[in-house]
Amino acid sequence: MSAELKIAPFTIPLQEVPTTASIAASTPEHSAAEKRAIIAEIKAELERQDAVLVAHYYTSADIQQVAEETGGYISDSLDMARFGNEHPATTLVVAGVRFMGETAKILNPEKRVLMPELKAECSLDLGCPADEFSAFCDEHPDRTIVVYANTSAEVKARADYVVTSSIAVKLIDHLAGEGHKILWAPDKHLGSYIQKVTDADMLLWNGSCVVHDEFKSRAVGNLLQQYPDAAVLVHPESPEAMLQLATVIGSTTQLIKAAQTLPNKHLIVATDNGIFYKMQKAAPDKILIEAPTGGVGATCRSCAHCPWMAMNSLDNLLSTLKKGNNEIHVDEEIRLKALRSTQRMLDFANTLEAE
Numbered sequence: 001m002s003a004e005l006k007i008a009p010f011t012i013p014l015q016e017v018p019t020t021a022s023i024a025a026s027t028p029e030h031s032a033a034e035k036r037a038i039i040a041e042i043k044a045e046l047e048r049q050d051a052v053l054v055a056h057y058y059t060s061a062d063i064q065q066v067a068e069e070t071g072g073y074i075s076d077s078l079d080m081a082r083f084g085n086e087h088p089a090t091t092l093v094v095a096g097v098r099f100m101g102e103t104a105k106i107l108n109p110e111k112r113v114l115m116p117e118l119k120a121e122c123s124l125d126l127g128c129p130a131d132e133f134s135a136f137c138d139e140h141p142d143r144t145i146v147v148y149a150n151t152s153a154e155v156k157a158r159a160d161y162v163v164t165s166s167i168a169v170k171l172i173d174h175l176a177g178e179g180h181k182i183l184w185a186p187d188k189h190l191g192s193y194i195q196k197v198t199d200a201d202m203l204l205w206n207g208s209c210v211v212h213d214e215f216k217s218r219a220v221g222n223l224l225q226q227y228p229d230a231a232v233l234v235h236p237e238s239p240e241a242m243l244q245l246a247t248v249i250g251s252t253t254q255l256i257k258a259a260q261t262l263p264n265k266h267l268i269v270a271t272d273n274g275i276f277y278k279m280q281k282a283a284p285d286k287i288l289i290e291a292p293t294g295g296v297g298a299t300c301r302s303c304a305h306c307p308w309m310a311m312n313s314l315d316n317l318l319s320t321l322k323k324g325n326n327e328i329h330v331d332e333e334i335r336l337k338a339l340r341s342t343q344r345m346l347d348f349a350n351t352l353e354a355e
């Protein structure tokens, strides 16, 4: 079997990707007292509006803390979708990036879904425009279309299955066992990793994550000389050379579990550093080290923190709650089609848990 890499006709001009440093520089700084006041207002608004905050692991520690203290939730995109679906609140406030808000709306059309910042995109989503992707699918009618959750509602609507990194290997393995040939989009590194593990026949879209793409295997090798006892935790959106250094490869939730169970004192972590908030709580006795994103003299755009995730702040969270703006809408015809492929993901995940 083989993984064939499709060179997508569309690439994101680098100048359209904000740097995390520029986002941080434009985010207001607050004293501890100001922060407490803003958080108190957010909590009051959440209660007043029957709203619940669902945050991704890559958002700031402040936002994750508010989610924890208000009965909200912090997790990866699969569990965020499930939680929003099961929680009785009439408004879901999704702190993360746009496709997460869209997924919440796909599953919960009757609920109001708000996001702190609608411009919070994802390079995987941007790098897989629906028209080009649909034309690509048309060229390969014999393939089952499996897309990563990091895609627009329109791309999900074109797919047979949606997956997150936590169940991608198992789903592709299952489909390959049934004789399916796969068209995978958009992350080429994750697709390539799945292909190697499952030996499935896969055709890959050429997308990548601007954060994980920047991790540097040579610099991690140098770090390992300094910490020879360290384990290396790597998200599978990272390049192949990083995966070869990994002690554990897994989704955000799987990496947090590994941090708890591995015996190593030092853990070199190759995913967005927003995960450190939950990982350190889960494994308080471990020393977490950020995997380097540049060698000597190199520069980074994300520097291990997603620029779009960094757009979520306490200020725009409060503003959205007060103004009721930044609401997510998904065209009903698209939503119904995207629901079919997304629901298949949830059903498959439930089957795995029941085993």
Ligand code: SF4
Residues within 6 Å of the ligand: 058, 097, 121, 122, 123, 124, 150, 209, 210, 211, 212, 237, 272, 306, 307, 308, 309
């Ligand atoms: S970290 Fe990468 S995959 Fe996640 S939202 Fe940012 S760009 Fe997308």
